[in-house]
Amino acid sequence: MTVVNTVIEPLLEVFDEDLEDLCDAAESAILDGGGFGWLRPPPRAVLGRYFRGVIMVPERHLFVGRLDGRIAASVQLQEPPRNNEAQAHAALLTTLFVAPWARGHGISRRLVQSVEELATELGYLMLNLDLRSTQTAAIQIYEAQGFTRWGTNPAYALVDGKFVEGHYYSKQLRELPKTKKSRNRNKPAK
């Protein structure tokens, strides 16, 4: 068996060579039919601008997976918008992909763990995600890591003129903080 070196890390700034690798990996994952919203790879310049933009958005955190030094995978943690107080407890795991040539080395499992760790560190209670029901490998990975499916949208995506259903998953990252009311529940009334 060939031994490979894999590294998972946040990408805080992007150099040209890394950007090329990231775009190559995204393109090959899109062509393979998976993940990432796009059904066909957009022009390279669009993809490059997209990733440069992601790095600049304060609510988005980009992690990459490297195989033998080259970027081969990525995922993002998306924090909720600041005006959404009612949903300020929940972050989104989104756009996970691993280039086909880098699969089977545990990169996606560790990318998902990194997102989960950061979401916990940032104080979120819930981590949400959604994906097409055809993405069976990813479904197995998410379920193995404790995400629970709570809903299905039959018209989640439109692919070649046909609806594709999508599943919604959540994972609770920690216990709800106790409210004053529940802390005092057993105290005798004055």
Ligand SMILES: CC(C)(COP(=O)(O)OP(=O)(O)OC[C@H]1O[C@@H](n2cnc3c(N)ncnc32)[C@H](O)[C@@H]1OP(=O)(O)O)[C@@H](O)C(=O)NCCC(=O)NCCS
């Ligand atoms: C899903 C995907 C991210 C998996 O990437 P990967 O790096 O090969 O996955 P890993 O090597 O980390 O595998 C993690 C676990 O899932 C299992 N797994 C991986 N691919 C699998 C498959 N096709 N079928 C069944 N199990 C699979 C592995 O055996 C491993 O199990 P283990 O932890 O018990 O060893 C990759 O196939 C991909 O990019 N697919 C297309 C995009 C996509 O579906 N993205 C998700 C949408 S948000």
